[in-house]
Amino acid sequence: MKRRAAVMGLTAATVGTAAGFGSGARAATQDRRGVTRDRQGVTQDRRAGTGAGAGAPVDLVFDPDAYAESTLTIKDTGGVAHEVAYRFYKVASYVAKPVDAAYQSLNVSVPVRIDGTTVDATGAPILLANGIGGYMPSSVANNTGIVASGMGGGTSRQALALAAGYVVVEPGARGRTLVDASGVHYGTAPAVIVDLKAAVRYLKFNRGRVPGDVRRIVSSGVSAGGALSALLGASGDSPLYDPYLKAIGATDASDAIFAAGAWCPIIDLEHADMAYEWCWGANLLSGGAQVDQTVSGELKAAYAEHLASLGLRAKGFGALTARNLDAYLLRTHLEPSATRYLAALPDADRAVYLAANPFITWSGGGSGGRATFSWDGFLTHVGARKKNAPSFDGFTLATPENNLFGTGTTKARHFTLYSLRHESGDSARLDADIPGKLDLMNPMHHLVENLNRSRAKHWWIRLGTKDTDTSLSIAGNLSARLTSLGDDVDTAYYWDAGHGADQDPGAFVEWIGKVSGYRPQL
DSSP, X not given: OEEEEEETTXXXXXXXXXXXXXXXXXXXEEOTTSEEEETTOOEEETTTTOTTOTTOOGGGXXXXXXXXXXXXXXXXXXXXXXXXXXXXEEESOSSSSOSOTTTSOEEEXXXXXXXXXXXXXXXXXEEEEOOOOTTOOBOOTTOOSOOOBOGGGSXXXXXXXXXXXXXXXXXXXXXXXXXXXXXXXXXXXXXHHHHHHHHHHHHHHTBTTBSSOTTSEEEEEETHHHHHHHHHHHSXXXXXXXXXXXXXXXXXXXXXXXXXXXXXXXOOHHHHHHHHHHHHTTSOBTTSOXXXXXXXXXXXXXXXXXXXXXXXEEXXXXXXXXXXXXXXXXXXXXXXXXXHHHHTSOHHHHHHHHHHOTTOEEESSGGGOEEEOXXXXXXXXXXXXXSOSSSXXXXXXXXXXXXXXXXXXXXXXXXXXXXXXXXXXXXXXXXXXXXXXXXXXXXHIIIIITOXXXXXXXXXXXXXXXXXXXXXXXXXXXXXXXXXXXXXXXXXXXXXXXXXXXXXXXXXXXXXXXXXXXXXXX
């Protein structure tokens, strides 16, 4: 029976298959030698430790026959509509001992026909697209198709990837606001990254059963989701997470991914207050008020020591310090961003913009010019800052990040000595588990303090130049470190764009094809 429904502003026709619309997992039997055989004849030797996962739970075997087939009309970034038929799989849980299966589940979408042409996605890259925001819980359990609409109502990068012939996986994950009946918070750090790692392990455990190339998993996410995408890329196969993964029954497989896409990633939380004041300390709040200048000044001063500890270097600048970081951001990211924006404008529109923004000097004629400006001029142009001081470890424990580091029946905790001692005195000490959890939640730990050789080697980093949700230096530091490590890094700032902007989703999909060596279908 067919039914038609509006899916995120796009048209979809859904047909249930004879196989049914199941969980995506099936039972298996085990013979006396310890060899497991599923109903499709796939053999897993528990003694061998092969890609199937030695000792992995047999109830996490993906069923390639349990899907519903849908047809979706997807507009590409040029406005051209494409008819995409795809198989939609629902996996009830990607771990054997879920804490909350409503969040610890995932969906898999596999294209089979694009504009009437049959597609074989067996060797296609896999886009692992998380929908996490604010470190909140994210569930896909009730979804009946791919998330087809992105922020702002445009086509989602998941749908664009599907139309390019890629496999798309949308995982759910626990988040900071989840509380059980006894008042225990069960989604605080590091639950969300542990869940995403478990989802990757599930896919790799099911290599050969899950469609797509599990060696070419590319993650994506925005804001906190961008931070987690970067963390997933930086921390692949780190043993720090093993006890948490074991506790939820994650499969015995790798959680390293191939590439990471991070939009406006909110990372380095333990230093984010310092970075914010270094960047936006001189800017007023939206109502015109100034933040506490003593607090702002102390945090800004502390950022210099943190930068020195990172040991960042950039071509043409040498060591990045509090004295040249602004010049690095200007020359490497901000001026090129303004140049791209202004060069793309018609001559008349460019002249109007430059007249309204005299802080920019446009050198050269017409579209071949180049934008230059001062750091102070840029800050004035951006205008109001979004957050008070401190921005992340709030004195009153009211920020989302305070909640992220809650534990047990304690909803929120301080995670920096600065804020803790401001409230509790100079002798106060952070709870003993906080430093370890900060390491678990910060990709920079795996890129600087404990360099991870199993990290992703391909990176896509994006944010808006008017994004005051965190410091512009946060993504700049991440990009600088990855570049110095020799990784393939594609970083761009969107001129005059705010938080969550994505101005080149089609380019991201093409980039996946380029770095994975897979030719997109469109």
